[in-house]
Amino acid sequence: MDLMKVLTEGQIKAELPRIEVGDTVRVHVLIKEGTRERIQVFEGTIIAKKHGGIQETMTVRRVSHGVGIEKVFPIHSPHVSKVELVRKGKVRRAKLYYLRNRVGKAAKVKEDI
16 A cells, blocks of 8 residues: 555645636646647536545536537646636535536536635
């Protein structure tokens, strides 16, 4: 168990903002296309966080051209270069899967002031 702890200590990101379910975030992802690399930004609402420690993931949802898109990001992955907090959300659930069935303004999360 100590060996696993030593291996993961250098890989866990310390500079992450405090993000929770319901927050709107901007995730900067490193995309490799052949020999070239670029950063792609995915902005959306966190509808779920799973696991913990080094294998922690977050599911980010956004609606683009009327189609809902969800991506699961491993938070401590080297491909996730940066996570920006856009706004805090006020929610009372740990998982916001009910947002999948809502359309328009009903699919918005209130802002936590």
